[in-house]
Amino acid sequence: MGITIGLPAETKQGERRVALSPSAVHSQTERGHRVLVQAGAGDGAGFSDTDYKAAGADLLPDVGEIWGADVVVKVKEPQPEEYRYFRSDLVLFAFLHLAAEPELTDALLDSGINAYAFETLGDRHGLPLLAPMSEIAGRAAAIVGAAQLSAVTGGSGTLMGGAAGVPPAKALVIGLGVAGTMAARGMRGLDAHVTGVDVDLGRLYDHKLAGIVDATQVSETKLVGEHVVDADLVVGAALVPGAKAPTVITEEQVASMRPGSVVVDLAIDQGGCIATARPTSLGDPTYTEHGVLHYCVTNVPGQFPRTASAALSAAVAPRLLRLADDVAAGRAGTVEESPALTGARNVNDGVIVHEGVAEAFTDRPHAVGRTEE
Ligand SMILES: NC(=O)c1ccc[n+]([C@@H]2O[C@H](COP(=O)([O-])OP(=O)(O)OC[C@H]3O[C@@H](n4cnc5c(N)ncnc54)[C@H](O)[C@@H]3O)[C@@H](O)[C@H]2O)c1
Structure with missing residues (x-):
């Protein structure tokens, strides 16, 4: 039996991605599911309403009708004006990042909705729905970081690769996972000197051996501080899935950096x-603190919507098929749920069910000790 899947247009500032390409929509309609696409949802990514219609979707102008579907799939976490669409028999599948979103978490808990997060869905290779966006964000970090060092944008006027007789810029990457690796590759490609920091010694060894970084540093705050003071560009990309990010660099260490240095x-x-x-937005991406430029955009891939939508959609579509089948069969939210969704369920019937997320909300009594994963 088919269900309805809603694909709303994104509402976060500057966000132009869409969660499903027309071909991904086709894979759902082919399976017997009805896909409701908000008119214009794919415009920013270069997918027209006609493309979606050809893929078997129903195009609707009213966003309320889209949210009336059995499952809503979108890119970014719902914005406050969308909370009113939450209801107990709705399944939401999107990036949620709840550890940094207490108001959204409360709205999800209060509504009784079943919320599945892209970023905590895991498989034997890692985090397959986060990885494509981390790949893009990491590549982008090298580009925007290098650009922010220009004196025109208020940076120190340091060129990443230096020049004959002038040393290159010093870059520091915190966390050598998908995003950190791509940032390091990009910055090395610009001939900067790159030091990689991680808690995982095996990863540091592999990255040094593969030539992705020039040097490595184990993640210990005091030792990392010795690199920060000298760094022109720091990229933060440390992650403990679901949890609040670990604070690796202190305010005092940021204050020790040269004026016009950059952190991304x-x-x-x-x-x-x-x-x-x-957090900053694509429309107003930077601010200066202690003389250091900060670029802390929460949706970096949103500025490359063609590439990012195609990459995200390819990763999401097969999991959405499993989720839709589970919803149709009444298995969603139960122990019989598809293993293809492992780790994704964050909030279920008013309870936080992901351990990492629950740790970020120990002040929410209804979350404590109620995790299932
Ligand atoms: N801002 C954006 O637009 C955007 C886009 C995509 C991804 N991201 C974020 O980038 C971050 C990294 O994502 P990823 O996919 O690369 O994660 P990942 O799991 O691939 O890598 C995370 C790395 O951090 C390391 N780490 C954990 N604790 C650490 C610590 N205390 N010190 C140093 N390293 C530590 C891990 O060992 C791992 O190597 C996530 O928060 C992700 O959500 C942001």
């Missing part, structure tokens, strides 16, 4: 791994 904290979507980081 990608981990800001989980609260940030640099103490002075606070």
Whole structure:
């Protein structure tokens, strides 16, 4: 039996991605599910309403009708004006980053909705729905970080690769997972000197051996501080899935940096791994604190919607099929749920059911000790 799947247009500032491409929609309609697409939802990513119609979708102008579906799939966490659409028989599948979103978490808990997060869904390779966006955000971090060092944007005027007789810029990457690795590759490609920081010694060894970084540093705050003082560009990309990001760089260490140095904290979507980081938007991406430029945009891939929508959609579509089948069969939210959704369920019937997320909300009595994963 088919269900209805809603695909609303994104509402977060500057966000142009869409969660499903027309071909991903086709994979759902082919299976007998009805897909309701908000008119214009794919415009920012280069997918027209005609493309979606050809894929078997129903195009609707009214966003309320889209949210009336059995399952709503979207890219970014719902914005406050969307909370009114939450209801107990709705399944939501999107990036949620709840550890940094207490108001959204309360709205999800109060509504009784079943919320599945892209970023905590795991498989044997890691986090397959977060990874494509981390890949893009990491590549982008190298580009925007290097650009922010320009004197025109208020940076120190340091060029990443230096020049003959002038040393290159020093870059520091915190967390050498998917995002950190791509940032390091990008910055090395610009001939900067890159030091990688991680808690995982095996990862540091592999990255040094593969030439992805010039040097490595185990993640210990005091030792990392010795690199921060000298760094022109710091990229934050440390993650403990579901949990609030660990604070690896202190405010005092940021204050020790040269004026016009730059920090790009990608981990800001989980609260940030640099103490002075606070969320910014694509429309107003930077602020200066202690003389250091901060770029802490929570939806970095949103500025590359063609690439990012295609990459995200390819990863989401097969999992959405499993989720839709589970919903149709009444298995969603039960122990019989598909293993393809492992780790994704964050909030279920008014309870936080993901351990990492619950740890970020120990002040919410109804979350404590009620985790299932
Ligand atoms: N801002 C954005 O637009 C955007 C986009 C995509 C991803 N992200 C975020 O980037 C972050 C990294 O994502 P990822 O996919 O690369 O994660 P990942 O799991 O691939 O890598 C995380 C790395 O952090 C390391 N780590 C954990 N604790 C650490 C610590 N205390 N010190 C140093 N390293 C530590 C882990 O060992 C791992 O190597 C996440 O918060 C993710 O949500 C942000």
